[in-house]
Amino acid sequence: MDLITWFGYVVELLPGLWKAVQLTVISLALGYPLALLFAVLIDSKIAPIRWIILVLVEVGRGLPLLVLLYLFYQGLPQLSVVLSALASAVWAFTWSAAAYATEIIRSSLRSVGSGQREAANAIGLEDRDQFRYVILPQAARIAIPPLLGLAIIMFQLTSLAYVIAYSEVMQSAYFLGTKTFNYFPVFLAAAAVYASVTIPASALVTGIERRLSRHV
Amino acid sequence: MDASTLWYIAQGVVWTVAITVLSFLIGALGGVGVAGARVSARRPIRIVARGVVDLIRSVPPLVWLFIVYFGLAELGLRFSPFQSAIITFAIIASVYLGEIYRGGLAALGAGQIEAAKSIGLSRPDLLVRIIAPQVVRTVSPSMATYGIGLLKDSALASTIGVVEMTFRANQVAQNTGQGLTAFAFVGVIYLLLSAPVGIWTRRFDARLREKYLVA
Numbered sequence: 306m307d308l309i310t311w312f313g314y315v316v317e318l319l320p321g322l323w324k325a326v327q328l329t330v331i332s333l334a335l336g337y338p339l340a341l342l343f344a345v346l347i348d349s350k351i352a353p354i355r356w357i358i359l360v361l362v363e364v365g366r367g368l369p370l371l372v373l374l375y376l377f378y379q380g381l382p383q384l385s386v387v388l389s390a391l392a393s394a395v396w397a398f399t400w401s402a403a404a405y406a407t408e409i410i411r412s413s414l415r416s417v418g419s420g421q422r423e424a425a426n427a428i429g430l431e432d433r434d435q436f437r438y439v440i441l442p443q444a445a446r447i448a449i450p451p452l453l454g455l456a457i458i459m460f461q462l463t464s465l466a467y468v469i470a471y472s473e474v475m476q477s478a479y480f481l482g483t484k485t486f487n488y489f490p491v492f493l494a495a496a497a498v499y500a501s502v503t504i505p506a507s508a509l510v511t512g513i514e515r516r517l518s519r520h521v
Numbered sequence: 522m523d524a525s526t527l528w529y530i531a532q533g534v535v536w537t538v539a540i541t542v543l544s545f546l547i548g549a550l551g552g553v554g555v556a557g558a559r560v561s562a563r564r565p566i567r568i569v570a571r572g573v574v575d576l577i578r579s580v581p582p583l584v585w586l587f588i589v590y591f592g593l594a595e596l597g598l599r600f601s602p603f604q605s606a607i608i609t610f611a612i613i614a615s616v617y618l619g620e621i622y623r624g625g626l627a628a629l630g631a632g633q634i635e636a637a638k639s640i641g642l643s644r645p646d647l648l649v650r651i652i653a654p655q656v657v658r659t660v661s662p663s664m665a666t667y668g669i670g671l672l673k674d675s676a677l678a679s680t681i682g683v684v685e686m687t688f689r690a691n692q693v694a695q696n697t698g699q700g701l702t703a704f705a706f707v708g709v710i711y712l713l714l715s716a717p718v719g720i721w722t723r724r725f726d727a728r729l730r731e732k733y734l735v736a
Contacts, residue, residue, distance in 0.1 A: 369676035379700035489592035
């Protein structure tokens with residue numbers, strides 16, 4: 306096993322990395338806005354809405370993501386709905402990301418002091434403007450670092466899409482492993498591919514966190 | 522889906538719980554070592570510990586599981602699927618629980634340790650009587666939350682053939698075509714397993730706060 310062969314493995318996994326990034330970006334682009342909606346609606350005055358959101362969030366956080374993936378990929382066919390691997394993965398990851406992000410956004414919204422709302426009331430801002438110009442910008446500053454952290458976790462979790470034959474890094478690595486029988490170096494190559502994204506990304510998030518908390 | 526099929530799936534809970542509890546217990550002990558190394562007085566130990574923690578956390582658990590199960594077998598170290606799952610999750614749990622302990626230590630404050638030293642407590646006494654009781658109190662909710670995460674992670678063991686719940690649901694789904702029933706059923710069991718832990722955490726936390734009269 307020489308370094309050049311090993312590097313060849315890493316290169317063969319790069320198309321899988323691109324697929325993993327695609328899945329992450331699509332799920333976050335759908336999941337985070339959904340989470341903002343959930344975070345607001347979970348305190349809705351209309352009870353059925355509150356319950357539905359609560360169930361969506363608790364199930365999204367309480368089930369293993371693997372089970373969510375299987376529910377869409379192997380479960381829906383029972384209802385004669387057949388989704389592609391990509392569609393199943395997007396549904397499952399969006400649900401999961403939305404559920405976890407809802408909790409982050411909700412606690413950030415709550416952490417904005419009641420004095421802010423009172424002050425906004427006192428200067429006569431409407432509810433909508435209060436949320437838009439007073440609450441949301443302050444909550445965003447608190448929510449951004451954990452949301453970025455969650456994004457890194459979601460990227461790592463794309464490895465699970467391997468079980469439904471979505472051709473991300475692990476799917477490619479497993480295929481390469483069975484082809485070459487060099488499981489150990491191949492999976493180390495997969496580890497290197499993930500780490501090459503997550504380590505710089507984590508450093509970046511730490512930097513952003515420091516910057517955002519500067520004047521808090 | 523008939524009752525015997527559901528019963529077959531439900532029996533997988535034994536493996537699910539075994540993986541979760543064993544990995545958690547080993548991780549809870551290993552975490553002490555990780556936390557100790559992270560705050561060691563010797564700089565090289567701190568640097569190495571930090572590197573190992575960052576490395577383990579930067580790679581998805583599924584990759585570590587495959588390295589242990591498929592990769593090490595190739596090097597002649599053969600473990601059963603169950604053993605591989607325990608080894609992988611125990612190492613990962615040690616790292617995460619170690620970081621949780623470290624957070625608890627930081628919250629403890631240097632004054633406690635200085636005071637204990639000044640009254641001449643030995644190192645084991647310092648750890649057992651001063652540090653541990655206070656750190657356990659602050660970190661137990663985070664540990665329980667991590668435990669619930671571990672319960673969900675244990676589903677990964679299905680990918681290497683441990684016959685836990687998710688594995689069995691997958692088998693049933695492929696044999697009967699009733700995947701929705703099978704996976705909804707295991708989903709409910711996961712929720713039922715994690716619910717009491719959540720409730721217990723809140724009670725434990727409340728009781729400890731009462732006992733030690735801290736706000």
